[in-house]
Amino acid sequence: MLPILEAHNLVKKFNGFTAVDDVSFAIEEGEMFSLLGPNGAGKTTTIAMLSCLLAPTAGEAVIGGHSVTRDPMAAKKIIGVVPQDIALYEELSALENLHFWGRMYGMGGAALKRRIAEVLEEVGLADKAKQRVKTYSGGMKRRINIAVGLLHRPRLLFMDEPTVGIDPQSRRNILDSVKALNRQGMTVLYTTHYMEEAQELSQRVGIIDHGRLIALGTQQELTQMVGQMDALRLHLPEGQEAGELIAALQALPDMRQVTTADHQIVLIVPDAQEAIPPVFAQADRLGFKIRSVEIEEPNLEAVFLHLTGRALRD
Amino acid sequence: MTKLIAIAWKDLRLIFRDRAALILMLATPFALTLGMGLITGAFSGGGSSIPQLPVVVVNQDGGQLGDALTQLLTSADLDDLLAARVETDETAARSAVESDQVAAAVIVPAGFTDSIIPKDADALSAPAVAIEVVMNPGRPISAGVVRSIVEGFIDQVEAGRVGGQVAIGQLLGSGLIASQEIAQMAQQFGQEQASLAGEPLIRVRRSDVAPEETNDFNPLLLLAPGMALAFLMFTVSLGSRSILVERRDGTLARMLSTATPAGPILVGKIAGVYLVGVAQMFILILASTLLFRLDWGDPLGVIALVLAAVVGAAGWGLLLAAVAKTPNQVANLGMTMMLLFGILGGSFFGGALPEGALGRLAKITPNAWAMAGFTALARGGDLTDIAPDIAALLAMGAALLAISVALFSRKGFLQR
Numbered sequence: 220m221l222p223i224l225e226a227h228n229l230v231k232k233f234n235g236f237t238a239v240d241d242v243s244f245a246i247e248e249g250e251m252f253s254l255l256g257p258n259g260a261g262k263t264t265t266i267a268m269l270s271c272l273l274a275p276t277a278g279e280a281v282i283g284g285h286s287v288t289r290d291p292m293a294a295k296k297i298i299g300v301v302p303q304d305i306a307l308y309e310e311l312s313a314l315e316n317l318h319f320w321g322r323m324y325g326m327g328g329a330a331l332k333r334r335i336a337e338v339l340e341e342v343g344l345a346d347k348a349k350q351r352v353k354t355y356s357g358g359m360k361r362r363i364n365i366a367v368g369l370l371h372r373p374r375l376l377f378m379d380e381p382t383v384g385i386d387p388q389s390r391r392n393i394l395d396s397v398k399a400l401n402r403q404g405m406t407v408l409y410t411t412h413y414m415e416e417a418q419e420l421s422q423r424v425g426i427i428d429h430g431r432l433i434a435l436g437t438q439q440e441l442t443q444m445v446g447q448m449d450a451l452r453l454h455l456p457e458g459q460e461a462g463e464l465i466a467a468l469q470a471l472p473d474m475r476q477v478t479t480a481d482h483q484i485v486l487i488v489p490d491a492q493e494a495i496p497p498v499f500a501q502a503d504r505l506g507f508k509i510r511s512v513e514i515e516e517p518n519l520e521a522v523f524l525h526l527t528g529r530a531l532r533d
Numbered sequence: 534m535t536k537l538i539a540i541a542w543k544d545l546r547l548i549f550r551d552r553a554a555l556i557l558m559l560a561t562p563f564a565l566t567l568g569m570g571l572i573t574g575a576f577s578g579g580g581s582s583i584p585q586l587p588v589v590v591v592n593q594d595g596g597q598l599g600d601a602l603t604q605l606l607t608s609a610d611l612d613d614l615l616a617a618r619v620e621t622d623e624t625a626a627r628s629a630v631e632s633d634q635v636a637a638a639v640i641v642p643a644g645f646t647d648s649i650i651p652k653d654a655d656a657l658s659a660p661a662v663a664i665e666v667v668m669n670p671g672r673p674i675s676a677g678v679v680r681s682i683v684e685g686f687i688d689q690v691e692a693g694r695v696g697g698q699v700a701i702g703q704l705l706g707s708g709l710i711a712s713q714e715i716a717q718m719a720q721q722f723g724q725e726q727a728s729l730a731g732e733p734l735i736r737v738r739r740s741d742v743a744p745e746e747t748n749d750f751n752p753l754l755l756l757a758p759g760m761a762l763a764f765l766m767f768t769v770s771l772g773s774r775s776i777l778v779e780r781r782d783g784t785l786a787r788m789l790s791t792a793t794p795a796g797p798i799l800v801g802k803i804a805g806v807y808l809v810g811v812a813q814m815f816i817l818i819l820a821s822t823l824l825f826r827l828d829w830g831d832p833l834g835v836i837a838l839v840l841a842a843v844v845g846a847a848g849w850g851l852l853l854a855a856v857a858k859t860p861n862q863v864a865n866l867g868m869t870m871m872l873l874f875g876i877l878g879g880s881f882f883g884g885a886l887p888e889g890a891l892g893r894l895a896k897i898t899p900n901a902w903a904m905a906g907f908t909a910l911a912r913g914g915d916l917t918d919i920a921p922d923i924a925a926l927l928a929m930g931a932a933l934l935a936i937s938v939a940l941f942s943r944k945g946f947l948q949r
């Protein structure tokens with residue numbers, strides 16, 4: 220079977236700055252594929268080229284057999300785009316927005332009305348559809364932003380960080396709808412900088428950093444890159460300066476990597492069980508309290524750490 | 534084609550939901566026409582000054598704005614228009630209206646200032662408290678005058694609040710002058726008009742106008758189209774500005790992602806600008822016809838002239854959007870254009886063009902051509918009389934449109 224999307228050596232330069240650097244990947248029909256990368260990695264720029272909004276500096280992409288550079292109109296018909304920045308008319312109601320965007324997709328009449336009712340149901344906002352978008356919460360706006368991208372039943376849906384900056388409940392709702400859409404057969408290209416989302420949603424993940432696709436594969440394949448390592452997550456009480464402890468932990472034998480973020484320290488070690496006693500001993504010696512410890516299987520966070528030496532979220 | 538209509542229709546809808554825009558598009562030109570008309574004596578028939586209108590003011594506000602409005606109504610500026618007295622008792626004021634002692638009562642409720650200028654962030658969402666104008670049904674015109682003055686005041690407050698161009702604080706900090714400016718400006722224009730009263734207000738190009746007609750020519754027939762045209766220039770810049778707003782907000786990119794080529798999108802946006810301008814003109818014309826009983830002249834001529842005038846005006850609006858980099862720049866350029874063209878094209882002076890070179894320069898404004906057309910129609914001309922004006926407006930619009938589209942495509946708007 221032919222992939223529904225193929226990106227071949229995509230490059231995008233902005234005045235000499237390379238935002239996307241030789242990115243190649245393919246997505247099979249029906250697949251849910253995540254592009255995982257930190258801020259500024261080049262996710263949005265990649266999506267913009269794939270949705271024919273930005274001409275690649277070099278390289279090519281083919282969507283449903285249509286080149287994005289030579290036959291963009293045919294390629295666009297296949298895709299639905301959910302942009303990272305909410306693109307709606309705030310002064311119009313959700314219903315009016317959907318109606319307008321439906322007409323832009325060439326729909327109309329009773330078919331459009333029915334479809335609007337369906338997508339509103341899918342994103343769970345049917346009861347609030349008559350309100351102006353500007354009265355919505357951030358999460359509701361994001362859900363309407365998604366609904367617009369679904370109107371014309373695209374075979375391939377691009378979702379660019381659709382959960383950024385919203386409450387956990389809306390986020391849950393969005394992740395569940397994405398999974399439901401995929402189950403119904405829609406192919407999804409999902410970008411995120413949340414490791415958990417990529418982990419929950421997709422079989423295959425591409426990791427992008429500084430414009431380069433640094434890893435690509437199933438989650439299993441990716442975590443195997445880290446080797447048989449465990450991750451040990453220490454939760455510290457708030458307001459403690461952990462620098463001293465980190466230095467001490469780094470000095471322990473068998474310690475592969477130590478990173479820290481939000482009162483947490485993540486240790487990569489060959490065997491978590493063995494590492495715990497000396498870690499606690501060091502904390503005790505330096506007078507640090509450890510609130511709790513989690514042992515984690517190697518995850519995408521660890522993969523990113525392994526490949527770049529940096530945490531995904533800084 | 535349906536996409537094009539969808540875009541234009543959506544733009545029309547968006548503008549009519551924008552309160553600040555509506556105030557400038559519709560309320561302000563209407564209020565200025567009314568205010569200037571009053572002072573020029575357009576309503577009193579013979580051109581003599583109208584007697585003072587009795588009005589009573591009840592200020593329960595206790596804030597800056599309530600005081601400012603009371604001051605305005607009782608000020609020396611409005612002395613020969615209004616005989617205002619200040620009351621503390623609301624019921625007494627209402628019964629004064631009922632017993633026909635006064636033409637209207639203006640009641641500023643408690644908390645008016647606070648609802649406009651919130652003391653703290655929590656109060657921001659508090660509903661606005663409205664000023665009440667109790668109108669004497671027996672004296673509709675006099676009461677209408679009072680109401681229009683209050684509306685003018687509120688427009689100023691709104692413009693400061695919504696437009697964000699003049700912070701309310703500044704407005705008030707400058708000694709509450711701003712609220713009086715409307716009246717002063719109107720008076721000034723009125724005096725200018727009055728001093729011209731001996732000679733014709735405008736040189737008329739048509740020779741077939743009977744002299745008697747010129748004599749009792751209603752000055753509103755010069756003021757109303759002038760104001761409408763001046764503010765039309767604002768409207769077209771606002772409409773064109775939305776092209777840059779859509780680019781900034783990502784809705785343009787989203788339209789492009791729907792397999793709609795850039796060409797039709799741009800045409801849809803241009804159609805939106807045009808539609809909004811036409812709607813504004815017809816609303817203003819209709820309102821003045823109904824409320825002031827103005828006779829604009831041959832309906833066919835008026836319709837054709839409006840359609841042509843908006844073509845010329847839209848051309849200028851699009852040009853601004855095509856040269857500007859940000860929506861803000863378009864807004865500023867649009868305001869400047871409105872004032873400049875309004876003055877140059879005689880819109881604020883009943884169509885009188887400047888002398889000499891400036892007068893020739895005025896021919897680049899849609900205002901001058903359209904004003905000449907409206908004047909001719911009001912004096913009994915028909916479609917053939919205004920054909921040259923219509924032709925000039927259409928040619929102007931076509932040329933500006935071509936330049937604007939070329940500029941847009943050079944900026945990459947028409948790529949894919």
Ligand SMILES: Nc1ncnc2c1ncn2[C@@H]1O[C@H](COP(=O)(O)OP(=O)(O)OP(=O)(O)O)[C@@H](O)[C@H]1O
Nearest residue numbers: 233238256257258259260261262263264265303412
């Ligand atoms: N139009 C542009 N001109 C110049 N530089 C740009 C432009 N668009 C993006 N960039 C740069 O390209 C890089 C990649 O940006 P991009 O928006 O694709 O990242 P991203 O992965 O989507 O990040 P985020 O998670 O913040 O959305 C960034 O360094 C950005 O500053």
Ligand SMILES: [Mg+2]
Nearest residue numbers: 262263303380
């Ligand atoms: Mg992005």
